[in-house]
Amino acid sequence: MKKLVALLLVLLLAASGLTAFAEGDKINVVFWYSLGGTNADVIKEMVGEFNASQDKIFVDAQYQGEYDDAINKLKATSMGEALPFDIVQSYEIGSRFIIDSKKMVPVQTYIDKTGFDTSVIEPNLLAYYTIDGIINSVPFNCSTPLMYYNKTLFDEAGITEVPTTVDGILEIAPKLATFNADGTLDRAGFTFSNYGWFFEQWTGKMGRQYVNNGNGRESYATAVAFDENGAALDLFNMWKKISESKYTTYMERGGTGQSRAAFVAGKTAIFLASTANLAGVLANVGDSFEVGTAYFPYVNADDKGGVSTGGGTLWMVDSGDEARMDASWEFIQYMINPENQAVWNARTGYFPINMKAHDTEVFKENITKFPQFQTALDQLHDSGPEYVGSLLSVFPEVRQYVEDVTEEVFLKGLSPEEAVTKLTNLANDAIEMYNLTNY
C-alpha cells in the first residue's frame, strides 16, 4: 500500500512538473489545425519553417481532432472566458456557426490594415468566405469534387467522349462493367458514394440554391430551398436511376474512401471524389492503368451551374491582444504566400489558393508530373462566384440527414417524393431549433 501511494505521488509530481512551454520573449500564437496523416506533416513543416524564418513570433501548431471534434471543442471553450487559441482551421460548412459564435475577427480588418492584395487569391474560393461583402476567413486547404475514370478501360471499350452528365455515365456503364460467372457484378461501370457534400455540389451544378435567403448569404437561412426549387427531387430521381442500373454499385456513406479503393483495385471504372484525392489515387494506381479526370458531372444536360469549394479555412480569434492578432495575420500571410501554396498544392493536392503560385517552379514541375490536376483548375475557373455554395448553421446535421435519406432511397426503395418530404422536414426542424436558440 505504501508503495502504491508513493508511486502515485511520484506520478502526480511528474505531471505537475510538465507545464506548457513558452518560447522566451517571442509572441506566442496558438494554431489549431484539423488535418491528419501526411497533410499534417506538411502543416507542421510549414509552421517549423515559419518559426525558423524570423525571431519575433512563435507559432504553436496543435492538432484538435477532425473538423467535427474541433468544432465541438470550440463550442466547449467558447463558453469560457478567453479562447485558448489564436487561429483555427475549420471546414467550409462550419462557417455560419463560427460567425454566430462571435469570437472571431473578420480577416478583412487585417487585409485593410496591411493593404494585402486579395486579387491574387482564387476568386471562386474567396467568394465562399466573403459574407456580407467582407472576407471572414482565409481559404486554405480547398478542393472541389472531380470525376475520376479509368482511361485504359475507356480506350478498350472504344469510348472517346467522356460523359458530362450522370445520364451519360449511366449510358456508357454497360460497356465498362463486367460480370462474374454467377451473374454478380465484378467490375462496376460507376460507383456511387453517398456523401452529403455531393448533394450540395450537385445543387450548385444545377444552378439552384440549397437554403433560402440567398443561400443563407443575405441573412441567416430559415428553411431549406431544395424542396421548392426541385433540386432535391431531381437528385433523388437521379439516385433512383443509379440504383436501378445493374451496372453500378452503391458503396458507402459519409466519404469516398471505399469507392477510391475499388477504383484503384480496378473494380470500378468511374468514381467521384475530392480533387485532394488525386495524388493519392495516382500513387496507389501506379502503372496498372491510366487515370483520367473530368469535370464533376451535371445532373441534367442543360444545367448551367458550377462547383463550389470544400475543405478548410483559417479563422482569426478576436483575442483583444493586438500583438498576438498582428502576429497571427503575419503567419496566415506566410501560409498563403506563392511559394508555400505551390508546395502545399504539390504535396497535398489541395488548390494553390494564391494564383501567383502558378509561376513557381514547384507548381510547374507538379503540373507536368500530374497533368490531371489541370482539369481541377479548369473546372474551378469555369465555375462562377454565383455558384459559391450556401451557408447554414446546422450544415453538419443536415449533411447527415441527406445521407440518411439517400441510404433509404438506395437500400429501402423510398420513393423520391417521399424522400424530399422527409429530408425537408428533418432539415427544417434542425434549422428552426438552432435559430430559436441562437438568434
Next chain:
Amino acid sequence: MSGITLTRKHKNALSSLLRMGLNLPLVILIILPLIYTFIMSVIPADELYTRLLPTRWDFVSYLNVFEKTGIPRQILNSFVVAGSVTLLQMITCSMAAFAFSFLQFKGRNLVFMIILATMMVPWEATIISNYLTVSGWGWLDSYKAMILPYACSAMGIFLMRQNYLTFARELHEAAKLDGCNNWRFLLSIVIPLARPALGALGAYVFLLQWNQYLWPLLVTNSDKVRTAQIGISQLYDIDSEQIGLMMAGVVVVLVPSLSIFVFMQKQLINGLMAGAVKG
C-alpha cells in the same frame, strides 16, 4: 445391455470437441479484424487494394510510427494517465466501499443511493460543465485534468461493496475485539481477501481509461500530454490516407491493452465470479 457405452473419458473428449466446434468459429470471427489490421499494416502500398495477403512483408510503417509520429510519447502519457487513475480508483473505491459495507452510520444507505444515482447521469451530459470547472482552475493541458476527474467512480464503489458484503461480518467483530482498528482491518484483512475484485476493478478501469478519447482531446492541447488514442486519430485524414501507417499505429496502441487482458485474465474472471455469487 447397451451397445455402446461411453466412458467418462470419452464423454469429456466429446464435450470438449463440441465446445471447440462452437467456440472456434466465434474466436475466428472476433480475431479476424485484428489479424486483418496487422496484415494491412505490413502489406506494401501497391498491394494494399489488390491482395488479401502480402507477397512480402514491409515493416516500414512500424518504423514510421516510432520515428515520425508522436505515438511513443503518447503511449507513455496514456500509461501515466490510465495507471494513475487505476491506482487512485483502487484506493478510493476500496475505502469508500469499506465504509458502505462494514461501518454503521446515519444515512449510510441514502448516501450510497445518491452515489449510485450518479451512474445514471451520462458523462456526455456533464462534459461542458466539467470542462469549465477544469479550465477555471487552470488545469488545462496537464495530466491532472485527465486523472483527477476520474479518481473515483460509483461503479468501482459498487463493485467493491458487493464484494465486501460476501465477507462474514464476524470477521470485523472479531478483529475489533482483538483491538484492531478500522485502518488495520482494511489493510491487512479486507484488501488481501478482496484482491480478485480489486484486480478486476483495476483491469476494467485501466482499459476504460486507455480508450478514452473525447475528454483527453478536450482538456489537452499539446502533444506533450496527449494520449495514444488522440495520436491514432492524428494519423487519419479523409483526403490523404496512409492506411499502412494508421494500421501500424493501431496495432502498437493495441498491444498494451491486449497484454492487460492476457496477464489479468484470471483476475478479471475471478472478479466476475465474485460479483456473481452475491450480486
